[in-house]
Amino acid sequence: MSTLKKTALVIGLTLAATTVMAQPAKSQKHANKATEWRQGVFQLLASNMGPLGAMAKGKIPVDKAVVEKNAMRINQLSLMITDYLATDTRKFKVKTEALDKVWTDPALLNKKANALTLASANLQKVVISGDDKAIKQAIGGIGKTCGGCHDDFKKD
Numbered sequence: 001m002s003t004l005k006k007t008a009l010v011i012g013l014t015l016a017a018t019t020v021m022a023q024p025a026k027s028q029k030h031a032n033k034a035t036e037w038r039q040g041v042f043q044l045l046a047s048n049m050g051p052l053g054a055m056a057k058g059k060i061p062v063d064k065a066v067v068e069k070n071a072m073r074i075n076q077l078s079l080m081i082t083d084y085l086a087t088d089t090r091k092f093k094v095k096t097e098a099l100d101k102v103w104t105d106p107a108l109l110n111k112k113a114n115a116l117t118l119a120s121a122n123l124q125k126v127v128i129s130g131d132d133k134a135i136k137q138a139i140g141g142i143g144k145t146c147g148g149c150h151d152d153f154k155k156d
């Protein structure tokens, strides 16, 4: 499949992300596992964002193959966020930086996750034709959506 077609497919999928209703964790064990997986999604996001951030800052050269691959991964991970955050762990003692709002304002959470989906889809598009400057800008656009959600949903 051509890159262009793949991107079109991904942009189509961005419409599939829907608000997921929170469900309380059933036990301490369940809460621990849900927290681990939730943080795992963000760890993977960070690991894919790392090299992109370094490119945007000019610390390493822009490598379009890496940008294309990581933008696709970030896009796919963004679609998992609301599912992996749906288990409400507030009744249990878990090590977390998630604010209560994650489970009290699913509509806003969904909106913030969608912003990341769109920003990563944009990078997938820009990398096909864009110059380094446009690519760096699109990477910056993704970074803003990370911070934009953390402002509302994550402890500092």
Ligand code: HEC
Residues within 6 Å of the ligand: 035, 038, 039, 040, 042, 043, 045, 046, 049, 074, 081, 095, 096, 097, 098, 099, 102, 109, 112, 113, 116, 142, 143, 145, 146, 147, 149, 150, 153, 154
């Ligand atoms: C829709 C909201 C949202 C978006 C978008 C988002 N995050 Fe987060 N992030 C969170 C929340 C909530 C936590 C706290 C999770 C916890 O501690 O249980 C978190 C935690 C993290 C952590 C710490 C994980 C850990 O092991 O404790 C990292 C790193 C992180 N995010 C990076 C990113 C990066 C990079 C992006 C963008 C590519 C991003 N996040 C986008 C909501 C978001």
